[in-house]
Amino acid sequence: xxxxxxxxxRRPVWEAFxxxxxDVRGSRGSRGGLRSADYGTLEDMALRYRQVLHDHALAAARxxxxxxxxRLQALALEGTRRLTGEGRQSAAGPRTFFTRTFPRAFQxxxxxxxxxxxxxxxxxVWGLTVAALRPAVGYAFLGPEAIRxxxxxxxxxxxxxxxxxxxxxxxxxxxxxxxxxxTAWSGGVLAGxxxxxxxxxxxxxLGAILGVTLHYSMAGELLQFISAHGMLExxxxxxxxTAGLSLGRALVAAGDRPRAQAAREASxxxxxxxxxxxxxxxxxxxxxxxxxxSPDVPAGVKLLLGLALEGAFLALALRPxxxxxxxxxxxx
Amino acid sequence: xxxxxxxxxxxxxNIRLDLPVAGLGSRSLAAFLDSILLGFVGFAxxxxxxxLGTQVPGxxxxxxxxxxxxxxxxxxxxxxxxxxxxxxxxxxxxxxVVTAEGGTPGAGPLLIRNLVRSLDLFCGPLLMAxxxxxxxxxxxxxxxxxxxxREREAMPLLGRVPPGWGARELAVVEAFxxxxxxxxxxxxxxxxxxxxxxxxxxxxxxxxxxxxxxxDPVTAVRQALQxxxx
Numbered sequence: 001x002x003x004x005x006x007x008x009x010r011r012p013v014w015e016a017f018x019x020x021x022x023d024v025r026g027s028r029g030s031r032g033g034l035r036s037a038d039y040g041t042l043e044d045m046a047l048r049y050r051q052v053l054h055d056h057a058l059a060a061a062r063x064x065x066x067x068x069x070x071r072l073q074a075l076a077l078e079g080t081r082r083l084t085g086e087g088r089q090s091a092a093g094p095r096t097f098f099t100r101t102f103p104r105a106f107q108x109x110x111x112x113x114x115x116x117x118x119x120x121x122x123x124x125v126w127g128l129t130v131a132a133l134r135p136a137v138g139y140a141f142l143g144p145e146a147i148r149x150x151x152x153x154x155x156x157x158x159x160x161x162x163x164x165x166x167x168x169x170x171x172x173x174x175x176x177x178x179x180x181x182x183t184a185w186s187g188g189v190l191a192g193x194x195x196x197x198x199x200x201x202x203x204x205x206l207g208a209i210l211g212v213t214l215h216y217s218m219a220g221e222l223l224q225f226i227s228a229h230g231m232l233e234x235x236x237x238x239x240x241x242t243a244g245l246s247l248g249r250a251l252v253a254a255g256d257r258p259r260a261q262a263a264r265e266a267s268x269x270x271x272x273x274x275x276x277x278x279x280x281x282x283x284x285x286x287x288x289x290x291x292x293x294s295p296d297v298p299a300g301v302k303l304l305l306g307l308a309l310e311g312a313f314l315a316l317a318l319r320p321x322x323x324x325x326x327x328x329x330x331x332x
Numbered sequence: 333x334x335x336x337x338x339x340x341x342x343x344x345x346n347i348r349l350d351l352p353v354a355g356l357g358s359r360s361l362a363a364f365l366d367s368i369l370l371g372f373v374g375f376a377x378x379x380x381x382x383x384l385g386t387q388v389p390g391x392x393x394x395x396x397x398x399x400x401x402x403x404x405x406x407x408x409x410x411x412x413x414x415x416x417x418x419x420x421x422x423x424x425x426x427x428x429v430v431t432a433e434g435g436t437p438g439a440g441p442l443l444i445r446n447l448v449r450s451l452d453l454f455c456g457p458l459l460m461a462x463x464x465x466x467x468x469x470x471x472x473x474x475x476x477x478x479x480x481x482r483e484r485e486a487m488p489l490l491g492r493v494p495p496g497w498g499a500r501e502l503a504v505v506e507a508f509x510x511x512x513x514x515x516x517x518x519x520x521x522x523x524x525x526x527x528x529x530x531x532x533x534x535x536x537x538x539x540x541x542x543x544x545x546x547x548d549p550v551t552a553v554r555q556a557l558q559x560x561x562x
Contacts, residue, residue, distance in 0.1 A: 003502055004493045004558075011489065050344065057347045065503035067487035067510070073350065074484040077434060080343055085435020171394040175401040182405060186448045189469055247473070264475045267444045274447075 131211025192248020
């Protein structure tokens with residue numbers, strides 16, 4: 001086929017496809033675009049897109065550099081961008097996300113979570129042992145001010161509400177915990193080293209602080225303080241760090257898949273887990289400021305609240321799914 | 333206009349698509365512009381939060397801390413999700429995030445690529461410099477690319493072609509006709525058009541039949557080859 005004949009025969013298809021793309025562009029922003037197009041229009045566009053792609057392949061091979069080849073190249077790229085990918089898929093609502101996407105992703109990471117919990121406990125036992133044998137280690141974690149408070153028989157946690165208003169404390173705690181979770185997650189791409197550090201450091205700190213408070217006979221007060229929020233807070237930190245570890249594992253041990261593909265698949269599950277955990281941090285910050293330090297709330301109520309929060313999170317995350325959670329699925 | 337680097341990917345039916353990949357320079361510039369804007373928005377937010385704090389006593393620090401946290405982690409991701417893979421900096425430099433297949437990425441990949449942005453400040457430039465597709469860590473994780481987005485140039489399509497003319501001749505003539513009106517010196521345009529007419533007269537004199545011999549040479553070329561704006 002010569003160039004002029006090619007242009008004469010195929011140009012109406014290109015112009016029709018351009019007009020359809022312009023319609024899509026024009027109705028963007030409203031509820032329009034591809035989502036408002038009827039089935040016939042979509043089918044027609046898909047057919048023309050394929051024709052344009054084939055014309056592009058022919059023009060690139062037979063008539064490179066010509067106006068037709070350039071036009072088809074631009075058209076093929078714009079058609080590909082608008083008609084393929086995930087951007088036009090309707091996103092699952094929050095209900096579907098929290099009842100299906102998040103639990104499935106969470107359950108696929110249970111084994112790795114077990115490893116994270118084991119590492120955390122090991123670090124905690126180590127921290128407890130070191131602090132019990134050498135109470136001076138408490139200075140490193142708590143600082144002299146807190147140690148002086150312990151010597152006087154009061155916990156440093158009272159400053160959470162005495163030095164600043166509760167609303168400020170809770171926003172500071174929430175953003176701090178969220179930052180730790182996000183850093184642990186994103187640091188997973190460094191071969192999982194950052195989440196590993198977060199897991200071990202948190203375990204070590206918990207053990208050491210518990211050891212120091214034991215030394216000053218204040219462990220009961222500490223456990224009472226953390227009973228409302230501590231369990232879930234540590235769980236969330238471990239879960240988000242596990243999601244980060246899964247990224248690192250995909251990059252380091254991709255198996256028989258290309259590393260990029262393994263990382264992409266792992267990142268989708270990891271993102272679903274992270275998004276499923278984030279709202280809980282805000283709830284916990286409120287509990288930590290308004291309930292945990294309050295002398296008016298009985299210790300039993302704090303413990304019950306902590307157990308209820310932990311139970312609610314685990315019930316959601318371990319919600320039985322209809323199908324076996326084997327293959328990864330796109331995140332919301 | 334500088335030539336844009338193109339890298340091939342395989343599209344539908346294994347047809348090769350040449351993506352106009354954005355390199356380290358243009359992407360860094362877009363990120364720099366976004367950082368400046370982010371700074372302005374941050375300062376504006378602090379001012380607004382302090383003003384709001386006078387209405388709700390004691391809450392100004394909450395607004396400041398919460399707002400800056402959201403800006404820090406959400407500025408890039410939110411813009412890319414709501415504006416089709418473009419932040420303001422990318423919009424100014426005509427860049428857009430697409431999937432590795434050239435499609436529109438969903439919210440998930442856009443979130444993923446921006447969650448590791450802080451790490452990419454350190455390792456991103458090196459990775460982008462070494463990768464033919466200029467992908468930083470976030471792009472590799474999310475399966476995305478950043479491409480140039482330029483408006484299609486209107487170029488005339490030839491309706492008649494002398495026999496024996498190859499793609500190179502066609503491309504030259506079409507490019508000439510597209511630019512003839514914008515050439516600074518009309519005499520140069522006429523001279524080039526006359527050389528093209530000479531070639532047409534040699535290869536296919538029948539295409540010149542019926543043309544006014546006194547007509548402007550550029551117009552004569554257009555008429556002989558039935559060039560129509562594409």
